[in-house]
Amino acid sequence: MGILDVIDDSTSKAAKKGEDYISKTKEYYALKVFQQLALMSSFFIKVVIFGSLIILGIIFIAISGANALSILLESSVLGYLAMGLIFLILTGFIYLGRHVIDKRIIKKLSQNYFEK
Known part of the structure; x- marks a missing residue:
């Protein structure tokens, strides 16, 4: 009967180690x-x-820039229209560079997720 006791003891130890491993893995993933x-x-x-x-800063800069352009162009409408066009051009540049922005965000998030 000694061999059965040794097998039973080994099986119990292996089962305990497996349960401990599962418990620690669960704790790790929760953390x-x-x-x-x-x-x-x-x-x-x-x-x-x-x-x-x-955004608040950009709003104030845009309003003061539009007022300055209005004085320079001697027309309120042209000043505000010019400021609107400046924003549309900036938006176009950002749209053209959107892939670069996506790559930087993915790189930063992957470093943050996979390396910590």
Whole structure:
């Protein structure tokens, strides 16, 4: 009966180690999900705060630029129209460079997700 006791003991130890491994793996992935959620939440909050302030700044710059162009062109309509065209041209450049922006975002997110 000694050999059966040794096999039973070995089987029990292997089962225990397997359960421990599954438990630790589950804990690891729970922490990994928490880390990613915390990083993404922090990122989105910063984007909202900085984005809001930047948009306010751009609005004030656009209004003052349009007023300056209105004085220069001696027409309010032409000043505001010129400022609108400047924004459309900037939007076109950003649209043309959208693939570069996508690549940078994917690279940054992949470093953040796979290397931590």
